[in-house]
């Protein structure tokens with residue numbers, strides 16, 4: 001298939017021919033044309049087959065309307081979160097990777113989530129603002145004398161890893177390992193299940209050892225907080241703590257990295273929007289939300305717990321349903337000009353952070369990191385563009401973001 005440039009200009013998207021029926025009957029979320037331009041695919045699916053099906057990569061269904069995606073997320077009794085992978089065989093019950101609360105279903109989910117809520121309140125998040133700003137500036141200091149930088153791997157990647165490590169009380173000297181694991185698990189592992197299994201093993205071992213060491217030598221970090229809760233709640237086993245920490249590491253790094261890479265890509269390719277933000281930094285929070293709407297990085301799986309209909313489409317017990325939150329965010333039933341980046345969009349009820357009981361706990365943290373990273377970048381590098389001739393490719397699987405982002409800096 002031909003590579004298509006994402007239709008994100010202010011102008012109306014270019015007309016395109018009918019989608020091959022193959023997309024509706026056999027969609028492929030790893031197809032390069034889907035990765036480059038999922039918006040056209042979702043638009044066509046909504047018009048021709050709003051719940052598409054595939055036998056590829058373990059099989060599954062992909063709903064493309066805001067209404068269906070929301071309805072599924074609001075019915076955890078029919079759509080279990082026990083396996084969030086979007087590809088590969090659906091694991092048997094009991095053999096899943098447990099990452100509470102994201103893989104927990106009711107009634108366990110509420111208790112798992114309640115334990116983590118205090119870590120993510122607005123005052124708790126505010127404690128990491130200075131660190132985020134300092135990290136952004138020291139990264140910029142490191143490359144400001146060069147004319148080119150990889151915005152994805154030399155900036156977007158490093159801010160979330162530092163902030164998440166601090167939040168979890170992890171040694172900063174281990175950040176390279178965290179990068180490597182996240183890449184192996186969510187990016188390379190999305191297509192190679194052996195690589196994914198190896199990363200899961202390594203992360204699991206790391207946290208198991210860390211929990212054991214914090215049990216004998218408590219500190220003021222998250223592990224010691226969770227271990228202290230064990231006294232009041234014996235069901236909070238070390239294994240559950242390891243799963244929660246594992247989740248916060250991967251949920252905190254890869255998502256924000258992808259989202260920040262996508263914003264920088266957008267501003268590098270849409271100079272009017274970049275100039276608008278430089279002229280009025282007060283627009284940055286709205287632009288962050290609009291970028292999350294346009295380029296929602298997360299896609300996550302559900303497993304049907306019973307035979308159930310999504311709209312007219314029957315789904316059988318045990319089958320996978322893929323929730324591409326970005327598809328909901330481009331539904332014209334809910335958003336005016338859904339494929340256009342409106343830098344100051346006012347009403348923006350996007351689903352980049354999901355909806356329902358699993359709505360992202362780290363949303364405030366991510367919004368803060370994205371806002372500050374962008375404020376500092378635009379303050380110091382107001383003028384930049386893609387290195388001419390560079391082709392951007394996007395990661396597949398649970399998260400979508402630019403793999404690399406060669407930027408030319410006009411300092």
Ligand code: HEM
Pocket residue numbers: 073081084101102103113116164247248249251252253255256259296297298300325351352353354355357358359360361362363365366
């Ligand atoms: C732009 C960045 C982010 C995006 C787009 C994002 C997106 C999401 C989405 C869509 C969900 C819902 C999954 C579902 O319904 O199954 C989710 C859940 C979650 N996210 Fe995020 N996330 C981001 C950043 C973060 C950060 C920085 C953290 C923390 C360090 C975090 C922690 C979590 C947790 C703990 C859950 C599970 C909540 C639950 O199951 O109750 N996320 N995220």
